[in-house]
Amino acid sequence: xxDHTATTTVATVPEGAGSTSPPTxxxxxxxxxxxxxxxxxxxxxxxxxxxxxxxxxxxxEHVPVALAPLxxxxxxxxxxxxxxxxxxxxxxxPSDLLAEIMGREGAVCNGVGGSQHVFRDRYLSTxxxxxxxxxxxxxxxxxxxxxxxxxALAYTGDGTWGEGAVYEALNMAALWRLPLxxxxxxxxxxxxxxxxxxxxxxxxxxxxxxxxAHLRVExxxxxxxxxxxxxxxxxxxxxxxxxxxxxxxxLGPHSKGDDTRTDAELRRxxxxxxxxxxxxxxxxxxxxxxxxxxxxxARLVAEVAARPLSVWSAA
Numbered sequence: 001x002x003d004h005t006a007t008t009t010v011a012t013v014p015e016g017a018g019s020t021s022p023p024t025x026x027x028x029x030x031x032x033x034x035x036x037x038x039x040x041x042x043x044x045x046x047x048x049x050x051x052x053x054x055x056x057x058x059x060x061e062h063v064p065v066a067l068a069p070l071x072x073x074x075x076x077x078x079x080x081x082x083x084x085x086x087x088x089x090x091x092x093x094p095s096d097l098l099a100e101i102m103g104r105e106g107a108v109c110n111g112v113g114g115s116q117h118v119f120r121d122r123y124l125s126t127x128x129x130x131x132x133x134x135x136x137x138x139x140x141x142x143x144x145x146x147x148x149x150x151x152a153l154a155y156t157g158d159g160t161w162g163e164g165a166v167y168e169a170l171n172m173a174a175l176w177r178l179p180l181x182x183x184x185x186x187x188x189x190x191x192x193x194x195x196x197x198x199x200x201x202x203x204x205x206x207x208x209x210x211x212x213a214h215l216r217v218e219x220x221x222x223x224x225x226x227x228x229x230x231x232x233x234x235x236x237x238x239x240x241x242x243x244x245x246x247x248x249x250x251l252g253p254h255s256k257g258d259d260t261r262t263d264a265e266l267r268r269x270x271x272x273x274x275x276x277x278x279x280x281x282x283x284x285x286x287x288x289x290x291x292x293x294x295x296x297x298a299r300l301v302a303e304v305a306a307r308p309l310s311v312w313s314a315a
Contacts (some may be wrong), residue, residue, distance in 0.1 A: 063090035130163025
């Protein structure tokens with residue numbers, strides 16, 4: 001019988017671990033691009049120029065930016081309802097995603113997927129909580145059999161761990177030694193409910209129950225995160241499933257304007273935001289990169305808004 005518990009890792013990557021240098025220009029630019037993209041979406045909704053819904057990843061931008069260089073083209077990425085940053089970090093160019101959300105020509109899914117349901121190459125997002133993990137487990141099984149060395153990554157939030165399908169997927173991943181990487185963006189709140197009031201125990205203990213390795217990441221430094229997680233991600237490729245739990249903040253509302261947190265709670269998450277810390281630490285370098293990202297997104301919004309509606313959106 002295989003001893004699955006032998007692979008269990010319990011550790012924490014605190015702020016600043018693995019790197020003593022400031023973020024690289026590329027990492028900083030990517031994080032700021034996602035930040036201004038999300039702000040632009042909220043602004044477009046406020047002006048009545050977008051329809052449907054959207055869930056921004058404000059405060060969580062460092063997670064996909066840190067992980068993207070660890071992934072290859074053969075790897076699958078399964079995203080969720082808060083996935084714009086996952087997409088932009090994966091593909092680098094947000095224009096086709098913005099066109100999708102705005103229903104304009106050039107949309108990655110012809111304007112029928114909108115903000116939450118996006119498919120491109122080996123990237124898939126869904127707004128259904130918990131759905132991605134069992135699908136990712138199936139993809140990981142395929143990869144193990146037919147494309148050894150590739151992995152399936154599934155992004156989840158702390159709220160997703162209330163879904164039974166999560167545990168069925170973890171059970172299969174442990175039993176079958178699947179190349180499955182589960183990334184938990186634990187922002188401490190599920191829609192409007194604090195994690196402590198809806199989730200008993202911890203993600204770490206739940207992973208350990210299946211003998212699956214777990215690493216808790218408190219850092220927001222992409223280079224430091226990669227230094228600490230890279231070797232573990234390579235083990236995933238060899239059939240050692242892993243749960244990476246990122247302790248992060250959700251700066252924005254659940255969706256558009258539905259934020260029920262108190263002023264004190266919002267102040268606390270803003271004070272912990274990587275944006276504020278880097279702005280202070282990097283000075284003019286940060287200001288220049290921030291302005292460049294804001295300008296890029298402003299030009300992108302104007303260009304995409306000027307396009308005709310996609311055929312499907314106009315139908």
